[in-house]
Amino acid sequence: MVQSIVLSGVAVGCIYALIGITYNVMFSASRVFSFTAGTLGMLGGVLGSLFIARMGMPVVVGFLLALAGGALLGVITEIVAVRPVLRSLDQHLYVLSTLALALIVQQFTAIEWGTESRPFPRLFNIGPGSFDQRFWLPMLACVVVIVGLELLYRHTLVGRAFLAIAEDTYAARALGLPERGLRMASYALAGVIGTLAGFAGGELLLAFFGNAPMLTFYGFVPVALGGMGNNRGAVVAGLLLGLFQQAANFLVGGIFASVAVFAVFIIVLLARPEGLAGAATQRRV
Amino acid sequence: MDIPAAQLRPSRAQTLGSGNVVSAALPFLLLLLIGVAFPLFGGYWGVIATRACVYWVLVSGLNLVVGFAGQIAIGWVALLTLGAYTTSVLAAGNVTPPFPPYFALAAAAVVGAIFGLIVGLPALRLRTFYFAITTLGFATIVTQVALAWQSVTGGGVGVPGPVFSEPFSSLWGFYYFCFGLAAICTWMTANIAASRFGRALTAIRDAEVAAEASGISKPALLASVFLFSGAVAAVAGGLFASLQSYITPDAFTLDLSVLFFIAILIGGRGSILGPLLGTILLTVLPEFAAPLVAWSTFLYAVLLLVIVLAMPGGIAEILDFKNRRPLASNRAIIPRPDLLPQLLGAPNGAAGALTLEQVALSFGGVHAIDGLDLEIQPGQVHGLIGPNGSGKTTTLNVISGYYAQQSGAVRLNGTALPVFARERRARMRIARTFQTPRIVGSASVLENVMIGGTIDGEATFVESLLSLPRHRRDEAMLHDTAMLALATVGLAQLAPVRADRLQHSELRFTEIARALMLRPAFLLLDEPAAGLSADEITRLGALVMAIARAGTGVLLVEHHADLIFDICHHVTVLNLSKKLAAGTPAEIRSHREVVNAYLGG
Numbered sequence: 001m002v003q004s005i006v007l008s009g010v011a012v013g014c015i016y017a018l019i020g021i022t023y024n025v026m027f028s029a030s031r032v033f034s035f036t037a038g039t040l041g042m043l044g045g046v047l048g049s050l051f052i053a054r055m056g057m058p059v060v061v062g063f064l065l066a067l068a069g070g071a072l073l074g075v076i077t078e079i080v081a082v083r084p085v086l087r088s089l090d091q092h093l094y095v096l097s098t099l100a101l102a103l104i105v106q107q108f109t110a111i112e113w114g115t116e117s118r119p120f121p122r123l124f125n126i127g128p129g130s131f132d133q134r135f136w137l138p139m140l141a142c143v144v145v146i147v148g149l150e151l152l153y154r155h156t157l158v159g160r161a162f163l164a165i166a167e168d169t170y171a172a173r174a175l176g177l178p179e180r181g182l183r184m185a186s187y188a189l190a191g192v193i194g195t196l197a198g199f200a201g202g203e204l205l206l207a208f209f210g211n212a213p214m215l216t217f218y219g220f221v222p223v224a225l226g227g228m229g230n231n232r233g234a235v236v237a238g239l240l241l242g243l244f245q246q247a248a249n250f251l252v253g254g255i256f257a258s259v260a261v262f263a264v265f266i267i268v269l270l271a272r273p274e275g276l277a278g279a280a281t282q283r284r285v
Numbered sequence: 286m287d288i289p290a291a292q293l294r295p296s297r298a299q300t301l302g303s304g305n306v307v308s309a310a311l312p313f314l315l316l317l318l319i320g321v322a323f324p325l326f327g328g329y330w331g332v333i334a335t336r337a338c339v340y341w342v343l344v345s346g347l348n349l350v351v352g353f354a355g356q357i358a359i360g361w362v363a364l365l366t367l368g369a370y371t372t373s374v375l376a377a378g379n380v381t382p383p384f385p386p387y388f389a390l391a392a393a394a395v396v397g398a399i400f401g402l403i404v405g406l407p408a409l410r411l412r413t414f415y416f417a418i419t420t421l422g423f424a425t426i427v428t429q430v431a432l433a434w435q436s437v438t439g440g441g442v443g444v445p446g447p448v449f450s451e452p453f454s455s456l457w458g459f460y461y462f463c464f465g466l467a468a469i470c471t472w473m474t475a476n477i478a479a480s481r482f483g484r485a486l487t488a489i490r491d492a493e494v495a496a497e498a499s500g501i502s503k504p505a506l507l508a509s510v511f512l513f514s515g516a517v518a519a520v521a522g523g524l525f526a527s528l529q530s531y532i533t534p535d536a537f538t539l540d541l542s543v544l545f546f547i548a549i550l551i552g553g554r555g556s557i558l559g560p561l562l563g564t565i566l567l568t569v570l571p572e573f574a575a576p577l578v579a580w581s582t583f584l585y586a587v588l589l590l591v592i593v594l595a596m597p598g599g600i601a602e603i604l605d606f607k608n609r610r611p612l613a614s615n616r617a618i619i620p621r622p623d624l625l626p627q628l629l630g631a632p633n634g635a636a637g638a639l640t641l642e643q644v645a646l647s648f649g650g651v652h653a654i655d656g657l658d659l660e661i662q663p664g665q666v667h668g669l670i671g672p673n674g675s676g677k678t679t680t681l682n683v684i685s686g687y688y689a690q691q692s693g694a695v696r697l698n699g700t701a702l703p704v705f706a707r708e709r710r711a712r713m714r715i716a717r718t719f720q721t722p723r724i725v726g727s728a729s730v731l732e733n734v735m736i737g738g739t740i741d742g743e744a745t746f747v748e749s750l751l752s753l754p755r756h757r758r759d760e761a762m763l764h765d766t767a768m769l770a771l772a773t774v775g776l777a778q779l780a781p782v783r784a785d786r787l788q789h790s791e792l793r794f795t796e797i798a799r800a801l802m803l804r805p806a807f808l809l810l811d812e813p814a815a816g817l818s819a820d821e822i823t824r825l826g827a828l829v830m831a832i833a834r835a836g837t838g839v840l841l842v843e844h845h846a847d848l849i850f851d852i853c854h855h856v857t858v859l860n861l862s863k864k865l866a867a868g869t870p871a872e873i874r875s876h877r878e879v880v881n882a883y884l885g886g
Contacts, residue, residue, distance in 0.1 A: 096357070096550065
């Protein structure tokens with residue numbers, strides 16, 4: 001039993017961590033949290049199931065198309081819901097605009113795809129073992145994203161430009177960095193990461209439109225606890241969340257597990273609003 | 286151009302933000318009339334009209350949270366669910382002996398109030414998006430609990446809703462029951478909107494630092510609002526369960542939350558009528574286009590996006606005809622310092638000095654102020670000048686509690702001021718203005734100034750809710766004092782105008798009027814002359830001197846050297862975070878180092 005708790009806990013935790021990273025990538029580029037993070041995860045599952053199971057595409061093609069769909073939604077988010085309200089950040093209009101966009105996509109999915117959860121295809125033709133693909137796929141995706149981001153940020157010019165924007169937008173703009181282009185690229189990247197999370201976790205979460213608000217919430221927990229913009233914090237907090245949730249699931253049952261996660265989240269946030277790893281920011285008067 | 290004394294105290298009806306009480310109440314009376322006569326339209330609309338009333342009971346409370354306090358609570362359906370299940374389960378007698386439905390409804394209100402507080406309180410600590418997410422999480426969890434707690438909620442099978450006894454059991458009887466509650470909710474929230482609590486909520490939303498400086502306690506205020514909002518949401522839940530006659534967790538999707546939330550935003554923030562019309566619109570709309578029902582949430586979401594991007598003011602702004610009339614272009618600010626004694630009362634000789642002793646504060650390795658001594662005497666104007674970055678505003682922020690000094694002390698009359706407690710400064714009669722005016726743009730100038738007097742009101746939240754005599758006395762007092770303060774700074778004729786239509790210089794004087802509402806013992810002015818014309822600076826100088834003559838100690842942070850030397854009794858010059866010189870204006874003017882460092886030869 002311990003083994004299955006750990007396996008499913010780590011797997012689910014990896015999905016949460018990836019959604020957390022999706023939030024972070026968007027936040028770094030624009031200082032904005034977007035409600036579309038969970039929607040992207042939901043789309044990963046739905047698009048994967050649509051392309052591979054329903055339309056019968058090869059796995060690789062379906063995978064790439066799903067990621068492309070995520071990138072597209074990322075770019076749309078930037079253009080429609082983020083850019084127009086960046087000028088008045090203090091009014092927090094981005095909360096409403098990204099919420100609206102997330103709902104639009106979610107409702108569209110509910111109507112066109114249906115409101116019941118559908119199975120996600122098995123990607124590799126391997127028999128079920130104790131260490132099944134539905135567990136190791138999310139883990140693999142998480143490792144790939146972490147290593148990929150690390151390489152991108154540390155060893156490429158574009159990656160350093162991303163960091164520069166995240167650190168100080170005005171200075172970066174003054175240095176002549178194409179801020180708007182970089183922001184759109186960040187959102188496309190976030191779209192890819194979010195759909196990857198949903199795709200890799202497809203067998204665990206199924207192709208279900210209701211995953212969107214669920215992932216929006218559980219994916220934000222690692223961000224809030226790990227400190228905003230802090231990817232390592234998100235991974236650690238995501239794994240802890242996954243393990244905690246699965247353990248609670250087994251020990252006290254589903255509803256109380258959700259209640260426990262929610263309670264822990266609220267208590268930790270109230271005690272340390274800046275997250276377990278974050279630092280408090282001064283407010284300007 | 287003196288204002289006749291009689292004009293200083295116009296009746297409330299003339300100067301209320303919404304123009305005229307009668308014309309403001311007219312749409313509500315019209316809706317009341319339509320609502321009462323509604324059964325004449327025939328049976329088909331009965332259920333829909335009842336549903337609109339039920340929704341409005343919830344939305345009216347949520348409106349205070351979202352529209353007035355600006356807290357983005359997107360998961361409020363959770364409280365509807367909670368109220369629906371509490372009422373139904375108690376009335377059905379699943380866990381207790383069956384309650385009469387009315388008692389069950391009252392019990393639901395209590396439960397709703399408690400949970401409204403629990404869901405809402407994180408708003409005190411968490412930023413916008415965090416709070417939105419926690420309400421979303423709560424909504425998800427309540428539905429899951431309803432689904433899984435089968436012994437009580439019936440799980441996926443559900444429970445029957447309560448049935449209210451005669452005369453409220455028939456279709457139209459129940460309609461009148463819901464309509465009556467909706468009307469009461471409208472009345473109560475309109476009372477709050479027009480009270481010091483309503484203004485304080487908008488101040489928290491749009492100008493939080495100004496709210497703190499006016500002594501508004503955010504925790505107490507938001508707690509009251511969340512209690513009320515949770516209670517009415519749960520009552521709406523009980524009515525909803527009765528209307529549905531049978532409830533399952535499926536009935537409480539996030540779509541409903543979205544509907545409530547969007548009704549408020551379509552209506553416009555800070556309005557009662559707008560969200561009321563928004564609720565009616567969103568409830569009725571799908572009935573006209575049956576094929577669209579499946580798409581309704583999708584369309585609401587599109588509508589939300591359009592509203593946010595294209596017209597953040599909502600219906601309320603469209604209906605605000607009064608504020609589209611052009612203002613006179615050649616208006617001038619003519620302060621009336623002679624009114625100050627009337628406004629501030631007799632000088633309070635007992636007030637001691639406000640002193641800073643060896644105050645030091647550094648950010649990281651940078652010394653913002655480094656061992657500063659300063660003494661502000663009652664009845665005197667103390668100038669604080671120095672180059673940019675020399676620590677002037679930091680000093681002011683230490684005094685008013687935005688920063689905590691790392692060493693040294695700030696004392697009022699010998700007692701050390703508590704560190705950080707910003708909203709307690711107001712009770713000590715220390716008032717301030719800001720370098721960039723902090724104003725509630727969507728409220729009238731008068732309402733903005735009334736915010737300054739919030740702590741002088743005596744009525745409790747409940748008294749204001751029910752418009753009891755003490756509430757009406759508070760409002761009359763605040764209104765008259767604010768009109769007097771506006772006349773004193775020379776803005777009486779702009780009282781009913783939306784504040785975001787004012788010029789920059791007028792906003793500066795509005796802030797001074799708001800600060801004067803505290804009858805301050807000490808007034809801290811942060812660059813009040815910035816952006817003013819030469820004439821206006823002269824009048825400002827006369828006004829500040831008169832404020833000091835009335836007994837108030839003034840700390841004036843300024844760059845205009847002429848103004849400083851004209852009106853200050855004492856001047857302190859800062860340079861590189863340290864005191865460079867202190868003395869009378871004449872001494873400072875001839876101080877060699879000051880001339881070199883700051884004034885220029």
